[in-house]
Amino acid sequence: MVRFEQVGLSYPAHGPGPLAPVLYDLSFSVPEGGFRWLVGASGAGKTSLLRLMYLAVRPSTGRLSLLEVDIGSARRRQLAGLRRRIGVVYQDFRLLPHLSAFDNVALPLRIDGRSEGQIRADVVEMLRWVGLSGKLDSPPETLSGGEQQRVAIARAVIARPRLLLADEPTGNLDEVQAERLLRLLQELSRLGTTVIVATHNRGLVSRHDAPSLRLDHGRLVC
Amino acid sequence: MARSPLRPRGFDDLGLQRALSDRLLPFLVAAMAFLAALALAGFFAAAQLARHWQQGAAASVTVQVPAPSAPAAGAGAAPATRLKRVLALLRKDPAIASARALSAAELNALLRPWLGAESRPLALPLPAVIAVSLAQPTASLAGLGAALGKAAPGTLIESHGVWAGRLTALAESLQASAAVALLVVTAVAVAVVAVATRSGLATRREAIEIVHGLGATDRYIAARFAARATRLALLGAIAGAAASLPVLLTLARVAAPFGRLEAPAAPLAIPTAGLPPLLWLALPLLPLAAAVIGYVTAQVTVHSWLRRLP
Numbered sequence: 001m002v003r004f005e006q007v008g009l010s011y012p013a014h015g016p017g018p019l020a021p022v023l024y025d026l027s028f029s030v031p032e033g034g035f036r037w038l039v040g041a042s043g044a045g046k047t048s049l050l051r052l053m054y055l056a057v058r059p060s061t062g063r064l065s066l067l068e069v070d071i072g073s074a075r076r077r078q079l080a081g082l083r084r085r086i087g088v089v090y091q092d093f094r095l096l097p098h099l100s101a102f103d104n105v106a107l108p109l110r111i112d113g114r115s116e117g118q119i120r121a122d123v124v125e126m127l128r129w130v131g132l133s134g135k136l137d138s139p140p141e142t143l144s145g146g147e148q149q150r151v152a153i154a155r156a157v158i159a160r161p162r163l164l165l166a167d168e169p170t171g172n173l174d175e176v177q178a179e180r181l182l183r184l185l186q187e188l189s190r191l192g193t194t195v196i197v198a199t200h201n202r203g204l205v206s207r208h209d210a211p212s213l214r215l216d217h218g219r220l221v222c
Numbered sequence: 223m224a225r226s227p228l229r230p231r232g233f234d235d236l237g238l239q240r241a242l243s244d245r246l247l248p249f250l251v252a253a254m255a256f257l258a259a260l261a262l263a264g265f266f267a268a269a270q271l272a273r274h275w276q277q278g279a280a281a282s283v284t285v286q287v288p289a290p291s292a293p294a295a296g297a298g299a300a301p302a303t304r305l306k307r308v309l310a311l312l313r314k315d316p317a318i319a320s321a322r323a324l325s326a327a328e329l330n331a332l333l334r335p336w337l338g339a340e341s342r343p344l345a346l347p348l349p350a351v352i353a354v355s356l357a358q359p360t361a362s363l364a365g366l367g368a369a370l371g372k373a374a375p376g377t378l379i380e381s382h383g384v385w386a387g388r389l390t391a392l393a394e395s396l397q398a399s400a401a402v403a404l405l406v407v408t409a410v411a412v413a414v415v416a417v418a419t420r421s422g423l424a425t426r427r428e429a430i431e432i433v434h435g436l437g438a439t440d441r442y443i444a445a446r447f448a449a450r451a452t453r454l455a456l457l458g459a460i461a462g463a464a465a466s467l468p469v470l471l472t473l474a475r476v477a478a479p480f481g482r483l484e485a486p487a488a489p490l491a492i493p494t495a496g497l498p499p500l501l502w503l504a505l506p507l508l509p510l511a512a513a514v515i516g517y518v519t520a521q522v523t524v525h526s527w528l529r530r531l532p
């Protein structure tokens with residue numbers, strides 16, 4: 001499902017000079033339907049590791065395979081197809097500011113070519129579930145941080161992805177909403193979605209027991 | 223492409239309505255289409271001129287026979303008028319395709335600009351005028367001149383070849399200039415669409431990255447841009463071509479190359495309002511060409527830009 005073999009990542013340096021390595025020699029795998037916490041201090045490389053998995057960057061060294069596809073040898077079209085099977089909750093949400101909450105959540109379905117009738121029903125149900133029934137037509141700028149985060153979560157799970165990646169998804173949520181989100185993520189995992197959640201919320205991690213990937217200065221410890 | 227019908231009409235996920243201006247691009251394309259229409263008109267008018275001089279004037283020769291009804295000089299099988307003898311000699315020559323004496327009415331029509339509209343039969347002793355067309359424009363009548371002069375002294379052969387050749391060369395160079403102008407206009411139109419698309423890509427970069435991250439293919443993203451660029455180019459070119467029409471019609475009324483020469487090129491009586499008939503076919507093709515330029519240029523520009531994304 002997710003398989004890292006001695007993967008390293010370097011960002012191109014700003015200006016002249018050597019590449020800036022941020023991840024070193026990562027080897028691990030997560031089975032289908034697995035749930036993993038991704039923890040580590042700020043700057044440890046959690047977001048960079050997720051970026052590798054949602055195909056925003058390619059590994060600098062090593063082999064990475066996702067959903068049985070080897071990323072190193074995959075074609076562009078194939079990567080686009082993979083991205084449609086991977087749901088992402090970005091740390092900074094990345095909602096489209098000119099679209100309503102409804103259209104933002106509908107976007108993955110429209111890109112996937114689903115029919116409008118099915119989209120309407122699914123999106124309305126999903127926004128109801130995250131408690132935004134009254135805000136279907138609201139553009140993101142009129143929503144609070146927590147509401148925007150819930151739109152981002154709805155968009156990430158609406159297409160029933162096989163791999164769900166969440167970067168600090170509870171940062172703007174209160175305790176009750178965070179617990180609800182965790183139950184959703186665990187439910188998805190039980191239904192077969194592989195879930196990886198980066199967080200520094202120790203309380204959340206201790207309340208929901210699951211294996212952890214712990215990063216320290218770009219290296220995997222345990 | 224098969225997926226687009228499922229998208230709600232006007233769903234603008236990339237926010238292109240703001241990025242690809244619906245004023246500047248159509249305006250620039252309209253200006254290009256206007257220039258292209260003028261260049262096209264020039265091209266067809268020059269082509270018509272060249273054809274006219276080549277086919278008409280270059281291959282035609284006028285023969286003037288003074289005192290046409292006087293008996294022909296020299297021995298003949300039967301006595302004949304000078305005109306008849308000259309015609310017979312001309313028709314015998316293999317270099318000559320046809321020879322025809324102009325009727326009195328035709329002569330009057332020719333002279334009317336000089337003598338006024340009251341077409342009273344003239345009492346002046348007019349020479350007969352024979353319109354000759356050559357089998358080839360290059361054929362020489364040098365040998366024939368002496369024979370004609372013997373049969374009808376004072377007969378003049380006036381070949382149009384030399385100045386027709388010069389005018390043809392002029393018309394052809396005008397035609398080449400118009401073709402070059404058309405090419406330049408096309409190149410500028412491509413550049414205009416490419417620049418507009420690139421600036422659209424730059425302003426919508428974040429939205430494109432998000433949609434790309436959600437798994438949109440390059441084709442999906444390029445199709446959004448191409449649809450908008452095609453629409454704007456089409457609208458602009460329709461406006462530009464329409465704006466050129468009054469200008470062209472005025473030119474056709476005022477300037478000779480458009481109007482006067484129309485008759486020989488349009489044997490079927492198609493109403494062309496004085497413009498070259500082919501122009502009426504080419505003008506509606508301008509918006510189509512602009513749409514194709516908009517589509518292809520946007521597709522190529524977006525696809526090459528998208529390679530910077532992983």
Ligand SMILES: Nc1ncnc2c1ncn2[C@@H]1O[C@H](COP(=O)(O)OP(=O)(O)O)[C@@H](O)[C@H]1O
Nearest residue numbers: 011020022040041042043044045046047048049
């Ligand atoms: N686009 C980038 N270019 C260069 N360096 C980056 C980039 N993104 C992150 N980094 C660096 O990589 C390291 C890890 O960052 P990040 O993955 O965001 O960590 P975390 O999410 O755990 O806080 C940091 O030192 C950060 O400065």
Ligand SMILES: [Mg+2]
Nearest residue numbers: 046047091167
């Ligand atoms: Mg981070």
